[in-house]
Amino acid sequence: MTQTNLNKIKDLDVFELFVFKYIFEHKHANNVAKLLNVSAPKVSRSLSNLRNTFDDELFYRRQAELKPTPVANGLYDSICEFCRIVEKLETPVTPAQATQEEQVLHIAVPQILFTGIARSLKHAQDQGRITKVRLHSWHENTADDIYNGKLDFGVGFENALSKELTIAPLGHLQALCVVGAEDHPIWSQHENVRLEHLTEYPFIYIAEAGFNDKIDPFELYCRNHGLTPAKIESVSRREEWYSHMLNMGSLSFLTPVEADFYKDVPSIHTERLLDKDYFSLHGRQHGPMLHFIETQKQYRHYNSKQREAIADVIRHAIITKPH
Incomplete structure (x- = not known):
């Protein structure tokens, strides 16, 4: 970015900086007005002032969306940095509040690992090994929230995220369990449930970004092996997934740590998938990789000791060795 444009950013109204940032990210002026809780004309006036300031169109309409010009692309990172600073300045914290805030870390995790990670973190908290943690479900805007x-950080399957985030491998999932209603006929028909047996019944899964949001490994396995599954569907919420198994006779997969929780849930039954089937499912010698995703070091609100302690708990919760 040129020094001239940097000086222009400094001269802009703070509100206009956020208008630029949100238009860049959300592509629609009306959506930006709703996010900022202002009228659409006010957003239009701010955009007009931005265009005059930088002597550039900044955003042009294409297929009902506002697309950034090369000048807007060049401004985005610096404007985001200004907005980040403003947001921090607008949230005054007293020493007492700061101490309390440091004791709670906000972490995003995939829904399919949520319960197991929560239980493992609770156990570590009871032992005094980690601070308080609030878990959030990973969603499409989680990377932006980090x-x-x-x-504070997240655990996810995605690894092609913003260049401003630090992504480190956490480990591979190493095993799965089959899960379904406890009165499902598959349990009595087979001593060991195999992948080909699952094709005889509806299959349900929770779509997770970077893992199975495009196609689930089981569906891909069926295609590659010439198998025709009865039906495969995806849902976005755990409640839908649970009721689908009870009311639709569907089967699904769980990690062992999740299965350990569901074995005590009424009307649900789980069984470990054979290791050879697990690795055949993924077509390789390891399962999907999970990543530890966080902002750059200078923006973190936790120290390396807290980070490693929590990462260690999560790693042991999700990386289950086959046996």
């Missing part, structure tokens, strides 16, 4: 400081 970058903007709304979340």
